[in-house]
Amino acid sequence: MPNPSSAVSRRTLVTAIGATAAAIATAPAAHAAAPSTTAAPSTPAPAAPGTQAARTVTVPATRARSAAGRAAAGVRTDFPIQYVGVSWDGPRRGGAIRLHHEETGPGSWQPIATGCAGGPDVAGTAAKAAPVSAALVPAGGAVGYDLRLPDGATNLRSTALDTTTGPARTTTLSPTTPVTFCGVEYLSRAAWGADESKRFKNGVENSPAKYYPLQTLTVHHTDTxxxxxxxxxxxxAIYEYHAITNDWGDIGYHFLIDEAGRIYEGRWSGDDGIPGHDANGNAVTAFHTAGFNSGNLGVALLGTLVNQEPTAKARRSLALVLALAARTHGLDPQAHxxxxxxxNGVTKPVDLISGHRDWLATDCPGGIMYGTLPALRAEVAAL
Structure with missing residues (x-):
């Protein structure tokens, strides 16, 4: 069992990650690339000799329209909707959505598959997923939607999201993108277009970062x-949904991985250049397993892995991230x-590398992906 009071020093963290990266250099993860919706970088100002200049790029600002109660059941927008964030209190099964498209009008009713149970840890209380039922539904450019709740459901909330066609927003990237940390490439929050103002509410950081020694690693899929x-x-879209709609103050995962194997930095952890950690090597608390977040690192594969495995590139990057975390913190990937x-003192016997469903009542990370976790643990241990 990990020692909750131990901490990894920054020097140990950097040294261990560097050693792990060197050990797997013979089979590296896919190189990251700039997000497709990021415009071409502007011409940087001349840099001093021997230095590199930061770059500015433009990213579409996220447009969102939120509603609650009866108003949330029928929403129309003046922008194309890529996703609809929905949550309610009550039964997880039985919700439905009908999308409206400008050319064809309302479509047929489709069931809503509620996704991952997430939320913050609360001191002094037992683990409880909140909201009870939640989903991020792809909308394909719809201009509106209607929602139908299961019997007994209350407190409906919904948000229409557009993350591709909004007005251009300028952001600053590091001199090189993607960022490389100890030989491992990843897309920083700035590179994928995180608007850091969304971490704040009324001028105050909504969920200030807290850090604890790492104990476990949890695999998710995003059900997108x-x-x-x-x-x-x-x-x-996930960031907006988690930070604003669910009022968590940030994205719920530490890292996300797309089908091309690109690694995305998730939960904000400071400006020291160590993703997911503070300068002392403790893991930042995220929101991926309500009641079991603190000391638990969450990695999400983009997509739905109910009936299919992740791509080879995504799986390789997943194994890489897990291996880096395990070796850095002296954890055995095959331990229970x-x-x-x-x-809050809540305890849970679990595999060190687990699936989301091992913690809470959810289908995540999908049936097919969950069935491959024993093999994944062996892969991670072999790196």
Whole structure:
């Protein structure tokens, strides 16, 4: 069982990650590339000799329209909707959505498959998923939608999201993109277009970062469409849904991985250049397993893995991220441990590399992906 009171120093963290990256250099993960919705970088100002200049790029600003109660059941927009974020209190099964398209009008009713149970950890209380039922539904450019709830459901909330056609927003990238940390490439939050203002509410950070020693690693899928033509836009939709609609203050995962194997930095963890950690090597708390977040690192594969496996590139990047985390923190990828939440004392016996459904009542990370976890643990241990 991991020692919840231990911490990894920054020097140990950097050294261990560097050693792990070197050990797997013979079979690296897919190189990351700039998000497809990021415009061509502007011409950088001349840099001083021997230095590199930062670059500015433009990313579509996220447009959103939120509603609650009766108003949330019938929404029309003046922008194309890529996703509809929906949540309610009550039964997980039985909800339905009907999309409206400008040319064809209302479509047929489709069932809503509620997705991952997430949310913050609460001190002094037992683990509880919140909201009870939630989904991020692809809308394909619809201009409106109607919602139908299961019997007994209350407190409906919905948000229409456009992450591709909004007004251009300028952001600053590091001199090189993608960012490379100890030989491992990933897309920083700025590179995929995270609007950091969304972490704040009324001028105050909504969910200030907290850090704890890492104990476990959890695999998710995002339950979004496969063969995604614009995964960066999907990451921005998840960010908006988690940070604003669900009021978590940030995206719920530490890392996300698309089908091309690109690794996306998730939960904000500071400006020290160590994704997912603070300068002392403790893991930032995210929101991917309500009640079991603190000391638990969440990695989400973009797509739906109910009836199909992840791509080879996505799986390789997943194994890489898990191997880096396990070796850095001295964890055995094939161990069975007792997780102890340092915030509320909740305990859970679980595999060190687990699936979301091992923690909470959810289908995540999809039936096919879940069935491959024993093989994944062996792959990670072999790196």
């Amino acid at each position: 469409p496969n063969a995604d033509p614009d995964p960066a836009a999907t990451v921005r 441990v007792t997780f102890v939440n340092p915030v």
